[in-house]
Amino acid sequence: MGVYEITACNVDSLSIVRKAEEIPVTRKTIAIDPGHGDKNDSNTVIDPGAVNGTFFEKDFALDISNAVKSKLEAKGYSVIMTRTGDVYDIGERLRWRIDAAAGKDIFVSIHNDASDNRSARGFSVLYKKNDHESRKLAQAILDSNTLFRGRRIIESTNYVLRNFSGQSVLVEAGFISNEDDLTILKTKTEEVGQEVAAGIINYLEGP
């Protein structure tokens, strides 16, 4: 049996290997735009968006947006909302939404679809025309949706999409006019928002 001679305490081998200094990731800032929600001086909502009975698109859009914001912030992103409730006197044009989102990297507008055809249902994401990155963002959000049946991305010349400088998409999260989609909106609002946020995160960080 050999004799082992301890000559010195090998500090290098005993020390805990330090991880490379973590380099902070430059986080993108994201503007979330809950659709509709304008009211006039008489406190009357003049733009509820699509309506089904007592359910208004403007309210689902805001609730979904809040869930998107929570999930993104939990991941360290900074998020601004273009509105946090119904808003007064925001003008005839949609320019105010772009102004509210100025300086942000990504613009995600949240809406619900509607149709006279009550069987129409599903999840769509519109993206800025001729913009490859916006298309990728739209696809990532689409791919994260599991709740709504029927899905597509659509190239669009929508005002807010074409006037925002960065990547911009508009989510149509289900049809408020379809009873199955409406049930999802009523009972799984939080999950809808989490899936949209997951799509944004997958776009930014990779799946």
Ligand SMILES: [Zn+2]
């Ligand atoms: Zn809408």
